[in-house]
Amino acid sequence: MSGKMLVDQLNREFAIGEALQFKAHASGLVLGQVANDFCTAEFFLHGAHVTRFQPVNQDQPVLFMSGSSAFHDQQPIRGGIPICFPWFSSHPTDRDAPSHGLARIQSWNLARAFDEEDGAIVVDLSTRIGDFQLAYRMNFSRELDAQLKVENRGSNEVTFEIALHSYFAISDTEHVKITGLEQASFIDQLENRQYDPSPHPVVFDREIDRIYTNTDATISIHDAAYDRIMEIEKLNSRSTVIWNPWIEKSRRMPDFGDDEFHHMCCVETANIRGNEIKLRPGASHTTGAVHRIR
Numbered sequence: 001m002s003g004k005m006l007v008d009q010l011n012r013e014f015a016i017g018e019a020l021q022f023k024a025h026a027s028g029l030v031l032g033q034v035a036n037d038f039c040t041a042e043f044f045l046h047g048a049h050v051t052r053f054q055p056v057n058q059d060q061p062v063l064f065m066s067g068s069s070a071f072h073d074q075q076p077i078r079g080g081i082p083i084c085f086p087w088f089s090s091h092p093t094d095r096d097a098p099s100h101g102l103a104r105i106q107s108w109n110l111a112r113a114f115d116e117e118d119g120a121i122v123v124d125l126s127t128r129i130g131d132f133q134l135a136y137r138m139n140f141s142r143e144l145d146a147q148l149k150v151e152n153r154g155s156n157e158v159t160f161e162i163a164l165h166s167y168f169a170i171s172d173t174e175h176v177k178i179t180g181l182e183q184a185s186f187i188d189q190l191e192n193r194q195y196d197p198s199p200h201p202v203v204f205d206r207e208i209d210r211i212y213t214n215t216d217a218t219i220s221i222h223d224a225a226y227d228r229i230m231e232i233e234k235l236n237s238r239s240t241v242i243w244n245p246w247i248e249k250s251r252r253m254p255d256f257g258d259d260e261f262h263h264m265c266c267v268e269t270a271n272i273r274g275n276e277i278k279l280r281p282g283a284s285h286t287t288g289a290v291h292r293i294r
């Protein structure tokens, strides 16, 4: 089906007045736009990727989007909330497999959309990857609540990793610190080394790439210059990834501006590296995160 036909069909079946509409992006990819009493937001069917979320009382968006992002059906979008699934980072055995799995580079279907009594917009997207049936629910209100349900439809036990790889918009790395992880040990991916918990907030003064494990704590991003605290409250998530590529890695990434690292940080709601999920046939698991400004 052409992009225009799909957009027309989605608008016929799922549009909710001005509050939810579908459009074709310049790239041809299809996106949904939310504008209700609480927020404006945008999501692509490609990757079930939320690319924008901004409460109406905020001057700045919550999510960072790279100005150099690809918008292509074979590539991930850079920024917003990529879904990493069913593996995180490199595939454990297949060196040719794409980084962070398949979910972020395939098209999802729109299963259902409705408005709640208070005007919140709820959108359900779904897709299939092998034996995994995925259902992603996005609830757009003052907060953005994103929940990914994974069900094993096969006849064998399966294991997966998952990360909601949220990119947050920040004023500047020098004004930001992250709290909530003081009790958690972490793997420093750059040194490939395990560290004991540290009582200090995480700050960005160099490349940071850490996997905190065995923690379900709520994370706060304190941004002194934007005068706001962004909070990430996790559901059924035992790992948290903190990432900022800093100078050299930014230069190596073709779909990311050289200086954009100043204005973003990733706080990822995950189940990876010892916190991966095992599912018996017929079983399901939901990983979620509420993104809010406090």
Ligand code: BG6
Pocket (backbone or CB within 6 Å): 076, 089, 099, 100, 165, 189, 209, 210, 241, 243, 268
């Ligand atoms: C983070 C990883 O989650 O994602 C980093 O911890 C990685 O190691 C980053 O560089 C971006 O990955 P990608 O595949 O989107 O370039």
